[in-house]
Amino acid sequence: MVYLTRKIEFSASHRYHNPAFSVGENKRIFGKCNNPHGHGHNYTLEVTIAGEPDPVTGMVLDLKQLKEILEREVMQRMDHRFLNYEVAELKDQIPTCENIARVIWKLLEPKITQGRLYKVRLYESPDLFAECYRDGAAG
Amino acid sequence: MSDELKMELGRRYRFAASHRLHSEKLSEEENCRIYGKCNNPYGHGHNYTVEVRVSGPVDPATGMIANLADLDAFVNREVVEAFDHKSFNEDMAEFREQVPTTENVCIEIFRRLKAFPKARLERVRVEETSNNAFEYAGNGIQDRRAIR
Numbered sequence: 001m002v003y004l005t006r007k008i009e010f011s012a013s014h015r016y017h018n019p020a021f022s023v024g025e026n027k028r029i030f031g032k033c034n035n036p037h038g039h040g041h042n043y044t045l046e047v048t049i050a051g052e053p054d055p056v057t058g059m060v061l062d063l064k065q066l067k068e069i070l071e072r073e074v075m076q077r078m079d080h081r082f083l084n085y086e087v088a089e090l091k092d093q094i095p096t097c098e099n100i101a102r103v104i105w106k107l108l109e110p111k112i113t114q115g116r117l118y119k120v121r122l123y124e125s126p127d128l129f130a131e132c133y134r135d136g137a138a139g
Numbered sequence: 140m141s142d143e144l145k146m147e148l149g150r151r152y153r154f155a156a157s158h159r160l161h162s163e164k165l166s167e168e169e170n171c172r173i174y175g176k177c178n179n180p181y182g183h184g185h186n187y188t189v190e191v192r193v194s195g196p197v198d199p200a201t202g203m204i205a206n207l208a209d210l211d212a213f214v215n216r217e218v219v220e221a222f223d224h225k226s227f228n229e230d231m232a233e234f235r236e237q238v239p240t241t242e243n244v245c246i247e248i249f250r251r252l253k254a255f256p257k258a259r260l261e262r263v264r265v266e267e268t269s270n271n272a273f274e275y276a277g278n279g280i281q282d283r284r285a286i287r
Binding site for chain 1: 143144145146147148149150151152197199200201202203204206207210225
């Protein structure tokens with residue numbers, strides 16, 4: 001098995017706010033992330049695909065293809081967007097690193113037809129990331 | 140393999156500390172040969188980076204595995220404040236008997252963070268420099284005794 005990872009970067013803004021919580025609770029739980037007008041990050045996304053290299057091409061999947069999938073599914077959807085308001089998949093969810101990573105997993109998984117999606121790691125900053133993978137496949 | 144999607148959160152922290160690699164069980168010559176410059180009597184220091192990984196269900200109300208404020212407060216109290224600007228050999232009881240290699244530092248940090256109440260500790264990674272990194276996921280920690 002070979003694991004290949006492609007990295008992309010996008011910038012977006014978000015705000016943590018749960019309408020079911022009071023103003024005070026939102027402030028206490030989410031702190032500065034609850035600021036009404038949002039704030040932004042430079043996100044780094046690492047997508048890892050697992051598979052056996054094709055005997056003819058020597059590739060698990062064509063990186064050009066993966067690049068196009070990431071461009072279409074992630075960049076066009078999330079880059080320079082306000083995640084709460086402009087990304088339908090995140091509607092009614094708090095756009096934390098965990099939730100964005102899971103949305104990206106769900107968008108990408110059906111599109112990866114050569115090899116399989118093994119891991120999605122999303123950095124919100126160099127010091128904070130969320131990672132998702134199928135339970136049993138080591139992280 | 141289960142089909143369930145597993146989620147982890149990774150967070151990085153930093154501290155600076157000094158150590159000396161020296162074992163009472165070894166002769167002066169052996170210490171010098173095995174540890175080289177790291178055996179210099181007065182110790183030396185590093186800027187350490189600690190990457191902490193926790194897992195757990197994402198709370199639908201907050202979108203979080205664990206509130207970062209809770210994780211930060213716990214790691215800062217248990218690790219950063221306890222290790223930052225210390226001499227491991229002189230200032231920390233844990234390293235009186237065992238050599239403060241980054242392997243052992245990594246295990247000690249894991250031991251301290253295992254008690255984090257809001258999520259499951261998966262792994263601790265300690266980078267001693269940008270070229271040396273050590274990871275510990277806690278296999279059999281209860282039975283483990285310091286090797287050195």
